[in-house]
Amino acid sequence: MRKFLFNASVLGAIFGGFSALRATARGPRDWRLILVWLGWAISVALAVADVVAESKEEELEAEPYDF
Numbered sequence: 001m002r003k004f005l006f007n008a009s010v011l012g013a014i015f016g017g018f019s020a021l022r023a024t025a026r027g028p029r030d031w032r033l034i035l036v037w038l039g040w041a042i043s044v045a046l047a048v049a050d051v052v053a054e055s056k057e058e059e060l061e062a063e064p065y066d067f
Contacts, residue, residue: 003055009047016040 004010020040024033 004048004051007047007051009050010044013040013044013047016043 017040020036023036027033
C-alpha cells in the first residue's frame with residue numbers, strides 16, 4: 001500500500017482529482033465535465049498500472065535464477 005501512496009505519479013493523479021472536483025463545483029455541467037472525469041480516471045489507472053509494473057519488475061530482479 002505504501003508503494004502506491006508515495007509514488008509521484010499516483011500523487012499527481014490524486015491532486016488532479018482535486019482539480020476535477022473544483023471544475024465540477026464551479027463550472028458548467030456539460031460534455032466537457034465528463035471528459036475531465038474520464039481523463040482523471042485514465043490518469044489514475046495508468047499511475048496504478050505503473051506502480052504494479054515497477055513492483056513486478058523489482059520482484060523479478062530480486063529472484064535468484066534457477067539453472
